[in-house]
Amino acid sequence: MLDWMVWTAPTASVFIGLGVLLTAMAVWGRLSPPVARRGFLRIETDRGDRLYIGLITAAVVLAGWLAVTDLSMWLAVACALLAAAAIGRWG
Template structure:
């Protein structure tokens, strides 16, 4: 069975996975350049940069799913709000 027959590789899906890969590469290089220091921000636990990235990606996914289920507006608004949430968690989480 060919990979393309059971996975819907559309342009948005490819862009999504490429962005995740770029984020992981950038975070790895950032970690090598400047090792992370665990800190407590707005989240009720001590986190590192990688923890905040993971939590932020989950938040963005849940926002996007909620946007899809609650409204009929353009999905790009859900993407934008999720990205703002991701940036917020990375900065202040």
């Protein structure tokens, strides 16, 4: 059915992970409604907003890493996850 797409294991795991993350956030939002707060981003955000901003930031970090350096991508992934986690926690 999807023979025209190149689905590698890393690609599939990213999309599966995003699906699980969004499902978990929806369940968490249903059980405990989010509350907006102001963090270092200087705007009022709830946890869904911070998740979205964190995902976009992680994508920018990874794309910038590819554009600027040829160091290990595992280090780039670690930096991207650290940035997303910081935004999620203190953003």
